[in-house]
Amino acid sequence: xxxxxxxxxxxxxxxxxxxxxxxxxxxxxxxxxxxxxxxxxxxxxxxxxxxxxxxxxxxxxxxxxxxxxxxxxxxxxxxxxxxxxxxxxxxxxxxxxxxxxxxxxxxxxxxxxxxxxxxxxxxxxxxxxxxxxxxxxxxxxxxxxxxxxxxxxxxxxxxxxxxxxxxxxxxxxxxxxxxxxxxxxxxxxxxxxxxxxxxxxxxxxxxxxxxxxxxxxxxxxxxxxxxxxxxxxxxxxxxxxxxxxxxxxxxxxxxxxxxxxxxxxxxxxxxxxxxxxxxxxxxxxxxxxxxxxxxxxxxxxxxxxxxxxxxxxxxxxxxxxxxxxxxxxxxxxxxxxxxxxx
Amino acid sequence: xxxxxxxxxxxxxxxxxxxxxxxxxxxxxxxxxxxxxxxxxxxxxxxxxxxxxxxxxxxxxxxxxxxxxxxxxxxxxxxxxxxxxxxxxxxxxxxxxxxxxxxxxxxxxxxxxxxxxxxxxxxxxxxxxxxxxxxxxxxxxxxxxxxxxxxxxxxxxxxxxxxxxxxxxxxxxxxxxxxxxxxxxxxxxxxxxxxxxxxxxxxxxxxxxxxxxxxxxxxxxxxxxxxxxxxxxxxxxxxxxxxxxxxxxxxxxxxxxxxxxxxxxxxxxxxxxxxxxxxxxxxxxxxxxxxxxxxxxxxxxxxxxxxxxxxxxxxxxxxxxxxxxxxxxxxxxxxxxxxxxx
DNA sequence: TTGTAGGCGTTATCAA
DNA sequence: TTGATAACGCCTACAA
Numbered sequence: 001x002x003x004x005x006x007x008x009x010x011x012x013x014x015x016x017x018x019x020x021x022x023x024x025x026x027x028x029x030x031x032x033x034x035x036x037x038x039x040x041x042x043x044x045x046x047x048x049x050x051x052x053x054x055x056x057x058x059x060x061x062x063x064x065x066x067x068x069x070x071x072x073x074x075x076x077x078x079x080x081x082x083x084x085x086x087x088x089x090x091x092x093x094x095x096x097x098x099x100x101x102x103x104x105x106x107x108x109x110x111x112x113x114x115x116x117x118x119x120x121x122x123x124x125x126x127x128x129x130x131x132x133x134x135x136x137x138x139x140x141x142x143x144x145x146x147x148x149x150x151x152x153x154x155x156x157x158x159x160x161x162x163x164x165x166x167x168x169x170x171x172x173x174x175x176x177x178x179x180x181x182x183x184x185x186x187x188x189x190x191x192x193x194x195x196x197x198x199x200x201x202x203x204x205x206x207x208x209x210x211x212x213x214x215x216x217x218x219x220x221x222x223x224x225x226x227x228x229x230x231x232x233x234x235x236x237x238x239x240x241x242x243x244x245x246x247x248x249x250x251x252x253x254x255x256x257x258x259x260x261x262x263x264x265x266x267x268x269x270x271x272x273x274x275x276x277x278x279x280x281x282x283x284x285x286x287x288x289x290x291x292x293x294x295x296x297x298x299x300x301x302x303x304x305x306x307x308x309x310x311x312x313x314x315x316x317x318x319x320x321x322x323x324x325x326x327x328x329x330x331x332x333x334x335x336x337x338x339x340x341x342x
Numbered sequence: 343x344x345x346x347x348x349x350x351x352x353x354x355x356x357x358x359x360x361x362x363x364x365x366x367x368x369x370x371x372x373x374x375x376x377x378x379x380x381x382x383x384x385x386x387x388x389x390x391x392x393x394x395x396x397x398x399x400x401x402x403x404x405x406x407x408x409x410x411x412x413x414x415x416x417x418x419x420x421x422x423x424x425x426x427x428x429x430x431x432x433x434x435x436x437x438x439x440x441x442x443x444x445x446x447x448x449x450x451x452x453x454x455x456x457x458x459x460x461x462x463x464x465x466x467x468x469x470x471x472x473x474x475x476x477x478x479x480x481x482x483x484x485x486x487x488x489x490x491x492x493x494x495x496x497x498x499x500x501x502x503x504x505x506x507x508x509x510x511x512x513x514x515x516x517x518x519x520x521x522x523x524x525x526x527x528x529x530x531x532x533x534x535x536x537x538x539x540x541x542x543x544x545x546x547x548x549x550x551x552x553x554x555x556x557x558x559x560x561x562x563x564x565x566x567x568x569x570x571x572x573x574x575x576x577x578x579x580x581x582x583x584x585x586x587x588x589x590x591x592x593x594x595x596x597x598x599x600x601x602x603x604x605x606x607x608x609x610x611x612x613x614x615x616x617x618x619x620x621x622x623x624x625x626x627x628x629x630x631x632x633x634x635x636x637x638x639x640x641x642x643x644x645x646x647x648x649x650x651x652x653x654x655x656x657x658x659x660x661x662x663x664x665x666x667x668x669x670x671x672x673x674x675x676x677x678x679x680x681x682x683x684x
Numbered sequence: 685t686t687g688t689a690g691g692c693g694t695t696a697t698c699a700a
Numbered sequence: 701t702t703g704a705t706a707a708c709g710c711c712t713a714c715a716a
Contacts, residue, residue, distance in 0.1 A: 356692095356694090357693065357694065357695095358693080368693090368694085369695085369696085372694070372695060372696090373696095376695080378695095378696095400693085400694070401692090401693050401694070403692090403693075403694090404692075404693035404694040404695085405693080405694055405695075406694095407692095407693085408693085408695055408696090409694090409695080
């Protein structure tokens with residue numbers, strides 16, 4: 001019955017342990033610890049000391065059972081690399097406020113069976129909300145209506161318009177890229193992008209073409225060079241481009257990897273970046289942008305913001321009607337030396 | 343009282359709802375759903391149908407409260423990019439068996455205050471175990487003894503020998519790299535690595551030197567080129583190397599990024615890879631190994647295995663004494679074209 | 685100011 | 701075979 005000392009792997013102390021050590025009832029201990037009124041200062045002090053001695057930390061399970069909310073949100077992803085999920089997760093953590101809400105991360109690895117399985121596990125754990133992150137920025141199957149928790153899709157929108165989806169505004173990002181290149185004095189701008197079946201690739205191209213057209217400029221090379229999201233494609237497309245439009249003075253690449261291939265090929269052709277040709281990438285993936293020669297300007301999709309807004313929408317949905325439809329969030333241009341003014 | 347249809351955001355059904363719909367007691371419904379004996383086949387069918395109709399899924403909180411275990415493990419990381427945590431997380435998920443155990447991911451972002459905070463949150467949520475993933479492969483501060491749950495450190499070991507740590511066997515990985523290069527016919531091998539303050543860099547170099555010495559070979563360039571974990575360092579170190587030891591026929595790079603810089607500089611010097619010089623990297627980071635020209639041989643740290651073993655050790659620790667000390671797990675060599683036999 | 689008691693959803697024990 | 705009941709740890713009306 002003496003004061004319990006910490007022992008290796010001691011079982012966690014309960015409120016009852018604290019109350020007993022403090023010589024008060026469980027109810028009083030609870031009030032004291034939660035800062036409720038109707039507790040004398042002396043009693044409060046005694047209880048707090050007892051809790052301290054026992055390293056008491058309240059059992060969040062029991063609290064959750066009672067409160068009807070767990071303070072946990074599920075993050076269901078298919079993003080093997082984690083390069084999408086992690087920033088989104090961090091944004092969500094920030095928005096919820098560290099400690100108040102935790103994130104349960106489940107990777108379905110592109111397997112819909114596993115996804116359903118994870119979904120059921122998350123629902124069983126009574127998460128307060130769900131963020132679904134797709135692997136590519138195109139509509140993906142909804143995980144279902146009538147779920148007992150609010151759901152927000154991030155990066156990849158749901159194919160059900162009744163769901164709420166948050167995506168990057170790729171159209172305006174395309175405009176942004178062109179606008180920037182024009183501002184640094186370029187006029188003969190080409191666009192080398194990735195897989196044409198990606199909606200994001202189409203959207204970026206649409207935005208870029210719209211902005212060019214608004215400025216009465218033509219696309220260098222006469223067409224968008226769609227291919228694959230690889231460095232190799234960036235190289236070979238650039239060779240084709242140089243053959244068709246040797247006067248090109250800027251390239252808007254659909255990804256940072258493509259941009260690296262573009263720069264590579266430009267160097268091989270004896271051209272200087274940005275002296276002869278300015279290059280801007282997409283994704284702002286640091287390992288590419290900073291190791292590139294010269295450092296690569298790029299467009300950041302603000303994934304942290306996506307996560308933050310997802311968290312806000314979930315919080316809003318808990319107490320009120322959930323939104324629906326697709327919400328496009330702005331991207332951000334990060335200028336570096338590859339597009340320095342000539 | 344009629345059968346409840348699913349409604350948008352309907353509250354989750356409880357066991358009591360199922361029992362009522364099936365016309366049995368809560369106890370019977372529980373037994374039927376859990377496949378326990380002493381339930382008639384007819385009753386079981388009725389209960390299962392009721393559960394199905396209500397999309398019943400048991401409240402894991404209530405189960406956990408009773409069972410004294412939550413089926414959740416915490417993953418505490420400082421790995422901003424997620425390139426360590428995600429593979430480790432996936433390995434752990436696999437080992438636990440999907441669905442039986444979920445992983446709560448917390449990123450401390452290198453901030454020890456935040457780390458303590460996350461730790462308390464995780465303990466409060468009564469996780470069954472904790473995996474701590476450091477950002478760099480050197481001893482890191484222990485999160486403390488006498489914790490009420492078992493802890494395994496992965497990638498970065500704890501500085502307290504009483505803790506259990508799982509790390510990659512960098513020494514034997516260094517031997518492995520040299521052995522491979524020798525097997526493809528190389529004799530004049532150099533080692534360009536990263537920051538010398540990293541224990542892993544030292545270990546890999548130690549292993550490499552030991553293997554060279556065992557084969558009576560000298561290190562090309564006469565010393566290990568320590569620098570930084572960057573492509574730029576790979577390039578400049580290679581230039582120095584070529585000036586000092588133009589006869590070099592292989593380079594063991596301390597990371598894939600360094601290896602890319604090495605290959606770059608070799609190409610600039612008019613040398614062929616692997617024709618003139620073979621190059622092997624470290625980390626087996628796919629975006630680098632496959633986009634490299636030629637595709638880069640590399641050493642994989644088997645992070646999934648690290649996660650899997652961490653999960654196994656945690657499971658073992660739950661029912662029995664936890665281990666302690668540092669356990670080194672083998673790496674794996676992935677050959678590609680950059681070290682094809684000459 | 686303090687303590688008693690009920691309930692959150694589930695499982696297990698024991699009686700019917 | 702079934703069902704009432706007691707936990708698990710916590711919070712909160714309400715009673716003392």
